Amino acid sequence: MDDEKDKKQKEDQQINVELSDEVAEGIYSNLAMIAHSNSEFVIDFIRLMPGVPKARVKSRIIMTPDHAKRLLNALKDNVEKYEKAFGKIESGNEPPEFPMNFGGTLGEA
Template identity: 85%
Template sequence: MEDDKKNENPKQQINVELTDEIAEGIYSNLAMIAHSHSEFVVDFIRLMPGIPKAKVKARIIMTPDHAKRLLGALKDNIEKYEQAFGKIESGHEPPQFPVNFGGTLGEA
């Protein structure tokens, strides 16, 4: 009878579709996060040098449980990245607006 229980719940396989458009990805160099009691909202934003207006390029809405799972997955992946490529040096100050990307400013 124990063998019957093992066969009742086989691991479910999920097929994930990735369209060509989504596979290209969206570049973001800023994320803003907000939350309510039932959801987390993450806006991925692209800041461009010399342009004071930034656009939200993607918005992801998730449950608090999924947000916490994402946090764990990011932590795990950052640890693996740093083991393979070395420590990621991050700035200790929040970004200043407008963001200076280095180099000289262009003129038209």
């Protein structure tokens, strides 16, 4: 009986998530800036391209502190799973160089 009740509760808690074709394509970002107040976290996802003096915010996500902490824990868990499957990620401790160098030579027009 308790198993049926637990199963029913889990079914009631499921969320149907819709993903449009446009959103499914994703947005590339190679830089994020984070700010916060006492009631929210603001994460700006930015695309910084070599040789372009201006970086553009491609997406801004605003969330509560509780959700920001959940995101932090989910990212930590996923990075650990990734490294277990594919090996250690060898970066992240040094701030990026500006302008960012993507390797190769700089193009000229």
